Amino acid sequence: MLDWPGRVATTIFLSGCSLRCPYCHNASLLKPTDQPLDWLDIVHHLEARRDWIDGVVVTGGEPTDDPDLPSLLTALKDADVAIKLDTNGSNPLVLALLLAEGLVDAVALDVKAVPARYGEVAGARSISAQVRECAQMLIGAGIEHEFRTTVFPGVIALDELPRIARSLRGGRLYALQQFRPTATLDPKALAVAPYDEESLRAAARACTRFLPTIVRGISRTED
Numbered sequence: 001m002l003d004w005p006g007r008v009a010t011t012i013f014l015s016g017c018s019l020r021c022p023y024c025h026n027a028s029l030l031k032p033t034d035q036p037l038d039w040l041d042i043v044h045h046l047e048a049r050r051d052w053i054d055g056v057v058v059t060g061g062e063p064t065d066d067p068d069l070p071s072l073l074t075a076l077k078d079a080d081v082a083i084k085l086d087t088n089g090s091n092p093l094v095l096a097l098l099l100a101e102g103l104v105d106a107v108a109l110d111v112k113a114v115p116a117r118y119g120e121v122a123g124a125r126s127i128s129a130q131v132r133e134c135a136q137m138l139i140g141a142g143i144e145h146e147f148r149t150t151v152f153p154g155v156i157a158l159d160e161l162p163r164i165a166r167s168l169r170g171g172r173l174y175a176l177q178q179f180r181p182t183a184t185l186d187p188k189a190l191a192v193a194p195y196d197e198e199s200l201r202a203a204a205r206a207c208t209r210f211l212p213t214i215v216r217g218i219s220r221t222e223d
Helices: 039-047 069-078 092-100 115-122 128-141 158-167 187-191 197-207
Strands: 009-014 055-060 083-087 106-110 144-151 174-178 213-216
Touching (some): 009 069, 055 069, 069 083, 083 092, 092 128, 106 128, 115 128, 158 174, 158 197, 197 213
Parallel strands (some): 009 055, 055 083, 083 106, 106 144, 144 174
């Protein structure tokens, strides 16, 4: 009930990601696996639970790095399953294909930093131009979408968040996600203290000038 607000969804994690964000909590999924998987097994799993599952979230890792992603989404669509994709925006050509083929119903796009600092947060690889292209694609696509930033102190300054929000003007929703110092890729990130709740809420209010903005991860409710 958390991965796709408003739906009871099951989540499929695909391995492989070319980024190395220090706060990543799915470090075990960064390396691609060559273990074969029959998509029909997943479809059968979902069909057996159709009475109470009304969506699938495909995440990672980075799903768009997987060349088999379109075939997975096609199998899910053939089974009449609603699909939400989580992506870091590194592969705009793949996202364009998925949108054109109608293979996703919703997309959550990570916007990790302002362009000048993208390399710091993504592990020395800047994909800011690709992310910007994906963001504009989603704003114009007319499907459910949200943008989100994990607010990691030391790499993300609070006064940079409105700048990010301004670049997403026209989007449906921006979520500021509280950094949690647990199970991080970089052990040094475990010693980083998260921003306090009021500071995050103040940043969200500033971002709301450009698009609706909420805070996630600081309480059971969202503002």
